[in-house]
Amino acid sequence: MTDKRPMEHVAEIIVDKIKDSEDVKESADNLGKALLVTTTAIKNALLPLAALNYGIEKARQYFETKFSGELSEKVKEIPPEDIVDPKPYIAAPALQGLAFTHEEESLKELFLNLIAASMDRKKSALAHPAFVEIIKQLDPLEARLLQKIISYNGLIPVVELHYEKPDKRERLTAYRHLLNVDYYEGGEKQSAANVPAMVDNWVRLGLVVVDYSVSIPADSAYGWVEEREEFLSVSQQNSEGHKVVISRGVLYRTDFGENFSAAVGVTR
Numbered sequence: 001m002t003d004k005r006p007m008e009h010v011a012e013i014i015v016d017k018i019k020d021s022e023d024v025k026e027s028a029d030n031l032g033k034a035l036l037v038t039t040t041a042i043k044n045a046l047l048p049l050a051a052l053n054y055g056i057e058k059a060r061q062y063f064e065t066k067f068s069g070e071l072s073e074k075v076k077e078i079p080p081e082d083i084v085d086p087k088p089y090i091a092a093p094a095l096q097g098l099a100f101t102h103e104e105e106s107l108k109e110l111f112l113n114l115i116a117a118s119m120d121r122k123k124s125a126l127a128h129p130a131f132v133e134i135i136k137q138l139d140p141l142e143a144r145l146l147q148k149i150i151s152y153n154g155l156i157p158v159v160e161l162h163y164e165k166p167d168k169r170e171r172l173t174a175y176r177h178l179l180n181v182d183y184y185e186g187g188e189k190q191s192a193a194n195v196p197a198m199v200d201n202w203v204r205l206g207l208v209v210v211d212y213s214v215s216i217p218a219d220s221a222y223g224w225v226e227e228r229e230e231f232l233s234v235s236q237q238n239s240e241g242h243k244v245v246i247s248r249g250v251l252y253r254t255d256f257g258e259n260f261s262a263a264v265g266v267t268r
Helices: 008-022 022-026 029-035 039-051 056-065 068-076 088-101 104-119 130-136 139-150 195-204 227-236 255-263
Strands: 155-162 172-178 207-212 243-255
Touching: 022 088, 056 068, 056 088, 068 104, 088 104, 088 130, 104 130, 104 139, 104 227, 104 255, 139 195, 139 243, 155 227, 172 195, 172 227, 172 243, 227 243, 227 255, 243 255
Parallel strands: none
Antiparallel strands: 155 172, 155 243, 207 243
């Protein structure tokens, strides 16, 4: 049955539940303070959901029963003297995003880590308000793959595959942004068909740069290409006898991407 009470009343109930939870009572200064300073942000984040009733009952249950315990794990290592009030323009939209994504583990973790970073005096400067919108523009599988990529501080080999006519006057792109990474859902390997679009999205969000004008000098850096399923598929589909040409490039995270990685707990 859908809760028909005014959204403000629902938000107040959630806040009271968090204040009274055993997690807060047993967590001494750091967790207790961290949770209490978010109560206003929770109310502000949930009020805009009044016009979007879908999923609000599940969100209410999450904030009542799980939020305090899960946030406690994120902030328990922060010394009490380093806990600060989160900036409302980060905490409020992050909590609103959490209301919609708490059932998706990879996205929930990013939001919780961002909220915790905004409460840590030593990390709060890294918590940019744009990071909330970045997380909102990722799907769960994409978020898991991004964490693999963005955790690496260096050049990552990336290639494009082209069909080249025998006269070498024309090339047709067969596959863009091929990376030597795999990702899984439910223990099963997922198709890499959407990876090129994901990389384009990360570039659009300012997290990474892809550059095919430079490459890693060592041939071994690209030794994996011809063993990838994507390369074998392109080769098998080459019905006109064109040569399959590999264009080498690099992918690396931006400074903005490095801050995002640190703020959402991908790197320490």
